[in-house]
Amino acid sequence: MSEQLPNKKKRWPYVLGGIVLLLVVVVAVALWRLDAFLLQRARLEATKFSQTLGRPVEIGDISTQLVPHVGVEVENVVVGAAEGEQVPLAELKRLDVSVALWPALTSRGQDIQVKNAEVSGLTVNVVRLPDGTTNVSRLMEKLDPQQPPEEQPPAEEQPTDLSAVRVDRAALTDATIRLIDRSEAQARELAISDLDVEVKDLRAGKPLEVLLHAAxxxxxxxxHITLKTTPLPPTLIPVPERVVIKSEPIDLSPLGPFLGPDVGLQAGTLSADWTAELGAAVPGGNGPTKLQGGLRAQGLRFAGAEGGKALDMLLDTDVTGDMKTGDLSLGKLLMELGPARLTGKGQVKGLLTEKPAVQDFELVGQNLDPALLAEYYPPLRKQLANQIAGPIGLVVKGGxxxxxxxxxxxMDLTPVRLRIPEQLSKEAGTPMQLTARLTGAAASGGALRFDAKANLAGVDMRPGLLLDKRPGQTFTVDTAGTYQPASGKAPLKVDLSRLNVALLESTLSGKASVALAGEGAKQTTTFSLALKSPRLDADELLMTDEEIAAVAGPAGAPKEGEEAPEDPKRFNGMRGDMLFEIGALRMSGMELSNMVAELKMVDDLITVERFTTGVYGGTVSAGGSSVRLGPPAAQRPFELKAEVRGMNVAQALSDRVPRKVLDGKFDGQMNLSGxxxxxxxLKERLVGAIDGNLLGGAFVGLDIPAAVSGPLVKALPFAGKALNSEGVTQLAEQLPFGVTIKNGVAQLSKPITWTRPEAAMSFDGGIRLDGTLDLAGTVNLGPPLVQKLTLGRATPSEPIPVALKLTGKAWSPEVTGLDVKPAAVAIAKMAAAGAATELLGDKGKEVGKIITGGTDAAKQAAQAEVEKRKQEAAEKAKQEAEAARKKAEEEAKKRLKGIFGR
Structure with missing residues (x-):
């Protein structure tokens, strides 16, 4: 037993080795299966992408690595040739990306260290085909119809913090752009080869350096191009600090066919040795700015150049400047573009201080004529679209x-001819000059002070379809103020402490300011404007509809193919206050006096904070009114709140109706929206109310009592005498009334009633916005008037009512629905009773009562007619409201149909 123990102890290395081997095998098999899975997925996506591109896409192999770095390597990617192209569009030998595993794991993805990202062996084949097109242009044409429709860009979000990302090295190595010309019988091939781009140590807080080299x-x-940036912010968005361009002389002639017929380059050479230390000249940059060396392009010849003229381009600079202090030194500045030339010399010191110093400074432009340059470079004609021709004079000097x-x-544009669509035009030789003067900063390191004058006498502003300013008429602008460039979070700001405008016979003076902050969808424009004028004739300054039609076509109607309607959100970010004080203003035939208008703008909403003016012998104030400018003019919602005092109604209506309608003065309030x-x-969508008093009023164009008397006298069984019409119905000295406006009708809130010596009148109903009357009422003929009509035969004890309607246009009214029969019967009975009393005395009085039955019958008949008319009006209003509701429902259904496409 004791002899076997050492043997057992010696077996553990084999067991451990077996486990390790097993793990290696498992990992290898897993990676092999992962590689196979990724390759399968990539090839599936490549097949789908092939259909989009209209050319095959192939992927050779994908391999992954987990330790010591997480990496992926893609090999032999080919974007093949479309029909008739013969060579692939692009070939990629290898893409290799590796990321450090341990930092990513321990930081839970908060520390991403890319050790290497390299693309090697990329070849792009640009083929010019026999028809003159290229494979690249064909690809772009195929992709264009597949682009999704443009949508409203989403609101900008805060820039992403990428400070956790670090890239040790990223590179494009040994790339080639082959240029193959198959447009002629003998194919030619050129190349931009040995193309290398390298970036090292890309991370927040470190400056970035990008190197590009190519043959x-x-x-x-x-x-060779070298680009250096300032230390990168957490967003990794670079701010260029230094740019170096170096190029040995390159013959550009072989590149001409590949630039396309729109450029038409036939010959030329390019060389460069230029260094730019940008400093504070770029947003976010710091320090002085230096431009050294130059660029030169010689013998540029383009198809269609007059007489085969060759264009030489030259930029030669020895310029230094400091944006913080306003220093600028022009050791040498020479820009030549064919015959055009810009030269500069001298120094400016302390322009952004209170007392700048100028030493022999001069910047002069010669032969700056775009039309002349187009003789050398014909595509410029299309780009200019015949908008500008003639030499521009430019001189900047110290003084x-x-x-x-x-x-x-x-700047002198007098020799220049201008054709700016939808803005202005100018013939050569008519005056147009601009003079500006910079006099240092308002305070040390503060905003730059300036004053400027512009003479636009030779300009025709009518193409803008707003100002009726013709060539030769006065148009001058005289301004002074300060300019503060954007810096950090501080916005760009311009303050105009003096703003004087002389336009035709009118003058304006005041001040203004504007500040621009933010970018893109979050950009805000804050402004203020205050202008005064002793007299302004808007009817003289603004074009009439007839003049606009003469310039833009009938009613300025949009032509087929014109641009889409303006973006309704184009005013988003606008914030401003406007104040206008005008002693006398003529507008739309109205003579306004002592007008004061104080407006506020927030996005597209204009709100009237204060508005007062004298007009038509009275005064109007309209604080609280508003309008939105974003929608098209025909769809802009507005709200009008106004108070009127002592306004002459006849004058107010004189330009809006063919004949006089009303006389008197109006006091009241208007609260309308539409x-x-x-x-x-307005007929469909104007709603609101008008309440007030008509003082000393008269209804002109119809004498209502006279209009009633004629038919009444004719209906009597005996001879009478109708009233002679005076053509006017006198109203009450004070006639209170109120109307509610809806569905194109101004409906009386309650009947209007007034009493004159000869008759008392009462009417109810409405008036359409086109001036059509729909009023029903009664005329109560006074006893003296009845006595006069009957030549003394009948003298009633109380008024006799007659029912009628007023229709037609307000300036040409008609009496309709006149029912004189009940009144005629009552008067005839009264005449008979009078005759009986005269013959029989006291007994005749009793007989007369029996004959006449009083005036009750006439009253009842008139009242019945009035009630009938009221019912008819109510039923008509109900029908119109129902029709409006159905129309709104139909419009809503159409809009929903448009939204869902069904």
């Missing part, structure tokens, strides 16, 4: 006294 149409590397130096910039400004929309 462009050469046997060895001849093109001022020794104690107050400044930079003055002058959608759109066109009458058709």
């Amino acid at each position: 462009v149409l050469a046997q060895k590397q001849n093109f 001022g006294t020794q104690e107050a130096q400044a930079l003055t910039a002058e 959608v759109g400004y066109e009458m058709e929309s």
